[in-house]
Amino acid sequence: MCVKPRFDLPRIGVGIAHRPSFARAIEQHRDRIDCIEICADHYISRTEGRLARAVELSERLPIAPHGLELSIGADARLDMKYCRDVARVAKAVRAPWYSDHLCFTQISQIELGQLTPIAFTDAAATRCAAKARQFQDMLGMPLLLENITYYMAIPGGTMTEAEFLSKVVNDADCGILLDLTNLYINSQNLHYDPYEFIDNIPLERVVQVHLAGGVYEDEVWIDTHSQPIDRHPEVWDLLDYLCRRAPVRSVLIERDANLPDDFGEMLAEVEHARAVWA
Numbered sequence: 001m002c003v004k005p006r007f008d009l010p011r012i013g014v015g016i017a018h019r020p021s022f023a024r025a026i027e028q029h030r031d032r033i034d035c036i037e038i039c040a041d042h043y044i045s046r047t048e049g050r051l052a053r054a055v056e057l058s059e060r061l062p063i064a065p066h067g068l069e070l071s072i073g074a075d076a077r078l079d080m081k082y083c084r085d086v087a088r089v090a091k092a093v094r095a096p097w098y099s100d101h102l103c104f105t106q107i108s109q110i111e112l113g114q115l116t117p118i119a120f121t122d123a124a125a126t127r128c129a130a131k132a133r134q135f136q137d138m139l140g141m142p143l144l145l146e147n148i149t150y151y152m153a154i155p156g157g158t159m160t161e162a163e164f165l166s167k168v169v170n171d172a173d174c175g176i177l178l179d180l181t182n183l184y185i186n187s188q189n190l191h192y193d194p195y196e197f198i199d200n201i202p203l204e205r206v207v208q209v210h211l212a213g214g215v216y217e218d219e220v221w222i223d224t225h226s227q228p229i230d231r232h233p234e235v236w237d238l239l240d241y242l243c244r245r246a247p248v249r250s251v252l253i254e255r256d257a258n259l260p261d262d263f264g265e266m267l268a269e270v271e272h273a274r275a276v277w278a
C-alpha cells in the first residue's frame with residue numbers, strides 16, 4: 001500500500017526541531033531522539049561557533065536543516081547569496097535533504113516577517129518549480145517544500161492547494177515536507193477534507209513530516225506551535241493514514257512557544273510519533 005519513494009534517502013527517524021532552550025535536554029536525552037531539525041537561517045552569519053556545534057552534533061545525530069527565507073513564491077529571482085549560505089550550512093552538517101516553505105516572505109526585497117501564501121495559479125506553480133529546480137541543483141541534495149497555514153484563499157487562484165503543490169514538486173522533481181498540523185488547521189478553517197488532500201498529492205515525494213500544536217480561538221484554528229499535539233488528536237490519525245501510504249523518512253515535532261517545563265512531554269510526543277511512524 002505504501003508507494004515506492006522517489007528519492008533514495010535514509011530513514012532518520014523521529015525527532016525535535018532544535019531550539020536553544022532545548023539544547024541541553026536534547027543532549028541529555030539523545031538516546032530517545034533519532035534526529036533533529038535546525039533552522040538554517042540561524043547558522044549563516046557571524047555564527048561560526050554555533051555552526052561548529054551543529055557540525056559536532058551532526059556526528060552523533062542526523063540533522064535535517066530547515067529554512068525560512070527562500071521565498072520561492074516571490075515574483076523575483078532567488079537570492080543567490082542566501083541560497084549559497086544555507087547550502088553551506090546543509091553541507092556542513094551532512095544533511096540528507098533541505099527544506100523550506102512553499103510561500104513567499106519578501107516583496108521587492110522587503111522582508112514581510114511571515115510565511116505568506118501564494119495564489120494557486122498555473123503561472124505561479126511554473127515559476128516556483130523553476131526556482132526550486134535551480135536551488136535544488138545548487139544544493140546537490142533533495143529540496144523539500146512545505147505546505148504552510150493560511151487563513152483565507154488568496155484571490156485569483158485557479159487550482160486547489162493539492163494541485164498546486166503537486167505541480168510544483170512534479171515539475172521541479174523535488175520532495176514534500178508535509179506539515180500535518182498545517183494541513184489539519186487549513187482543512188478546519190477552510191472546510192475541506194485533509195484525507196482527500198493526502199490522496200491527491202504525489203506521495204512518493206513525501207520525505208518528512210512536521211507535527212505541532214495549535215490553538216482554537218474565536219472559531220479559528222491558529223498555528224502557534226505552542227501546544228501539545230494532543231490539542232487536536234486528529235493530527236495523529238492523519239499521521240497514521242499518511243505513514244501507511246507514503247515513504248516518510250522522518251517526523252519532526254515543532255514547539256516554539258509555551259515550552260513545557262517537563263521535557264518528558266516532548267519525549268512522549270516523540271515516542272507516540274515513532275510508534276505511529278514505525
Ligand SMILES: [Fe+2]
Binds near residue numbers: 146179210
Ligand atoms: Fe512546519
